[in-house]
Amino acid sequence: MTLNRNTRIAAVVAFLAIVFIAVPAVISLSGRFDLYYTLTSVALLSIASAGVWLTFYIGRINIGQGAYALTGGYVSAILVMNHGWSFWLTLPAAGLFCAAASVLIGLPILRLRGVYFAMVTLVLTEVARLLALALPITNGAKGIVSIPLPGALSVFGITLIPDFATLQNSRLAFYLLAVTLMVVCFAIMYRLVNSRIGKLCQSLQQNEELASSIGVNIAYLRVIAYAVSSFFGGVSGAIFAAISQSIYPSSFTVTDSVNFMLNCFLGGLGYVFGPMLGTLVLYFGWDLLFQTGRFQLLIYSGLMIVLMLVLPNGLLSLAETTRKKG
Amino acid sequence: MAEMLEVSGITKRFGGLVAVNNVSFSVREKEILSVIGPNGAGKSTLFKLISSFLRPTTGEVRLKGERISGLAPHIAARRGVVRTFQETTIFKNMSVRDNVIIAHHLRSKASLFGFFLGTGTAKADEAAFGQSADEILALLGLSSLAHEIARNLPHGHLRALGIAIGLATNPSILLLDEPFAGMNHDETMRMVEMVRRLRERGLTILLVEHDMPAVMKISDRLVVLNFGQKIAEGTPSEIQANDKVIEAYLGSEDEAIGL
Numbered sequence: 001m002t003l004n005r006n007t008r009i010a011a012v013v014a015f016l017a018i019v020f021i022a023v024p025a026v027i028s029l030s031g032r033f034d035l036y037y038t039l040t041s042v043a044l045l046s047i048a049s050a051g052v053w054l055t056f057y058i059g060r061i062n063i064g065q066g067a068y069a070l071t072g073g074y075v076s077a078i079l080v081m082n083h084g085w086s087f088w089l090t091l092p093a094a095g096l097f098c099a100a101a102s103v104l105i106g107l108p109i110l111r112l113r114g115v116y117f118a119m120v121t122l123v124l125t126e127v128a129r130l131l132a133l134a135l136p137i138t139n140g141a142k143g144i145v146s147i148p149l150p151g152a153l154s155v156f157g158i159t160l161i162p163d164f165a166t167l168q169n170s171r172l173a174f175y176l177l178a179v180t181l182m183v184v185c186f187a188i189m190y191r192l193v194n195s196r197i198g199k200l201c202q203s204l205q206q207n208e209e210l211a212s213s214i215g216v217n218i219a220y221l222r223v224i225a226y227a228v229s230s231f232f233g234g235v236s237g238a239i240f241a242a243i244s245q246s247i248y249p250s251s252f253t254v255t256d257s258v259n260f261m262l263n264c265f266l267g268g269l270g271y272v273f274g275p276m277l278g279t280l281v282l283y284f285g286w287d288l289l290f291q292t293g294r295f296q297l298l299i300y301s302g303l304m305i306v307l308m309l310v311l312p313n314g315l316l317s318l319a320e321t322t323r324k325k326g
Numbered sequence: 327m328a329e330m331l332e333v334s335g336i337t338k339r340f341g342g343l344v345a346v347n348n349v350s351f352s353v354r355e356k357e358i359l360s361v362i363g364p365n366g367a368g369k370s371t372l373f374k375l376i377s378s379f380l381r382p383t384t385g386e387v388r389l390k391g392e393r394i395s396g397l398a399p400h401i402a403a404r405r406g407v408v409r410t411f412q413e414t415t416i417f418k419n420m421s422v423r424d425n426v427i428i429a430h431h432l433r434s435k436a437s438l439f440g441f442f443l444g445t446g447t448a449k450a451d452e453a454a455f456g457q458s459a460d461e462i463l464a465l466l467g468l469s470s471l472a473h474e475i476a477r478n479l480p481h482g483h484l485r486a487l488g489i490a491i492g493l494a495t496n497p498s499i500l501l502l503d504e505p506f507a508g509m510n511h512d513e514t515m516r517m518v519e520m521v522r523r524l525r526e527r528g529l530t531i532l533l534v535e536h537d538m539p540a541v542m543k544i545s546d547r548l549v550v551l552n553f554g555q556k557i558a559e560g561t562p563s564e565i566q567a568n569d570k571v572i573e574a575y576l577g578s579e580d581e582a583i584g585l
């Protein structure tokens with residue numbers, strides 16, 4: 001999107017003010033503390049969805065992000081429980097582990113295109129679940145429970161983040177953590193997409209043969225994009241495990257993988273901030289439809305279909321058309 | 327004139343079909359050499375072998391003595407062999423200028439991470455690419471269309487854009503697969519002029535083309551393929567007088583090879 005510089009800065013400042021000041025203020029005034037949990041989930045899911053969006057950006061339909069979220073959750077939980085690591089260290093570790101795994105998995109499967117890649121990634125989520133059930137280290141169906149809350153984070157004796165267990169309101173702390181990471185993640189995505197790397201990714205999406213004929217190492221670029229994508233999945237899963245203080249083989253399933261993808265579709269595949277908006281709308285939309293009882297899924301699916309027909313380029317394409325008219 | 331590219335004994339089998347059969351020839355520096363032959367003769371396959379899009383069954387291709395076949399397309403491109411496609415091949419959802427800018431990839435000095443951070447080198451690269459892209463667009467008469475989305479271009483301009491993309495990689499040898507296909511007479515003549523100008527700028531050009539009058543006009547030498555085999559090689563006038571060639575084009579020979 002080509003907003004001018006001042007508008008962009010104003011938009012960023014407004015967004016930061018809303019998520020860091022306005023939302024906590026409104027929640028504490030209204031006493032709806034449960035919203036923290038909801039919004040934290042939205043922020044984390046949008047990080048995982050941002051990863052999926054990046055794989056879309058290189059022309060691959062990724063229905064496997066659940067596998068990396070699950071892996072990230074387990075990596076963090078195991079490092080904390082079995083090896084006594086600080087949660088804060090397990091966060092990058094979970095991301096890096098997933099990125100490394102995705103390089104090994106991606107090298108062969110990223111050659112596949114279209115529905116073939118999509119199917120393999122779908123299977124990947126199921127493979128991750130079955131592995132979590134089968135491996136001794138993940139403790140089977142019982143999962144890993146009673147994970148302690150994140151401890152204090154100190155650098156050179158200065159406490160940057162207090163021990164979550166000592167906080168009165170750990171929900172606010174998790175919210176701030178999730179939102180901060182979301183902001184960082186989308187800042188990285190924005191920069192990626194608006195630098196030359198974004199153009200290179202687009203060149204892959206539009207024509208891989210031509211891209212390689214102009215000297216682009218397409219295999220390398222695909223793997224990099226997929227690794228960044230999986231890193232985001234792993235980090236988001238690790239925080240989920242820390243919030244719920246538990247992780248099970250069923251914590252992330254095929255449904256989650258599909259939802260990550262839908263979030264991207266709904267927000268708009270052409271817009272960096274699409275996955276963020278998509279996640280917010282889908283998550284709250286689903287909750288609102290809860291009133292409709294057993295029709296919830298039916299109405300939800302119907303609305304999704306209508307939205308995709310009416311707005312094939314996602315919700316954010318609305319904003320663009322409005323601006324062009326104005 | 328020095329030998330630029332050497333194709334020696336190259337063969338490509340697809341299952342039982344021998345698409346290219348033991349073909350050898352060489353291309354000199356700053357030469358325009360055309361490969362002609364009936365449909366299915368193996369011309370496009372030959373180009374794919376030279377640009378490492380396909381791996382030869384046997385034989386090899388050398389550029390200035392260095393083997394460039396059997397690698398990967400992006401490596402062949404890095405060594406200076408770049409191909410444009412028979413089908414109109416562009417990045418259709420990018421602007422014309424962005425198409426050409428992205429094709430400067432091989433010239434970037436900054437790393438991917440450098441581009442992410444926006445280092446000085448990356449900014450210098452971007453500026454240089456923009457400037458060079460504008461020059462290339464001017465050379466190919468595309469300046470006024472620079473900000474069009476590529477998919478909206480008329481056919482003739484799409485071909486020109488395909489060539490602009492090839493040029494942006496700064497190749498030492500450019501492989502053009504049917505650059506005049508689908509063009510009317512005027513467009514073809516303009517493109518012929520263009521290809522000549524490229525050669526004057528020091529480029530070596532290898533061409534596959536069906537438009538015989540254009541080929542005869544533009545080429546220094548020709549290689550003729552039929553059923554995957556080389557049946558003749560020589561100057562336009564030698565080829566026009568060659569019995570085997572006339573036979574290969576039997577039926578419409580007079581018109582087809584522009585006698």
Ligand SMILES: Nc1ncnc2c1ncn2[C@@H]1O[C@H](COP(=O)(O)OP(=O)(O)O)[C@@H](O)[C@H]1O
Pocket residue numbers: 340343345363364365366367368369370371372
């Ligand atoms: N990837 C492929 N797999 C199998 N056969 C192919 C392939 N590419 C080309 N061929 C066959 O090889 C022969 C030469 O094709 P091609 O090089 O495209 O001919 P030309 O460009 O001279 O018209 C044709 O018979 C074609 O069907």
Ligand SMILES: [Mg+2]
Pocket residue numbers: 369370371412
């Ligand atoms: Mg052909």
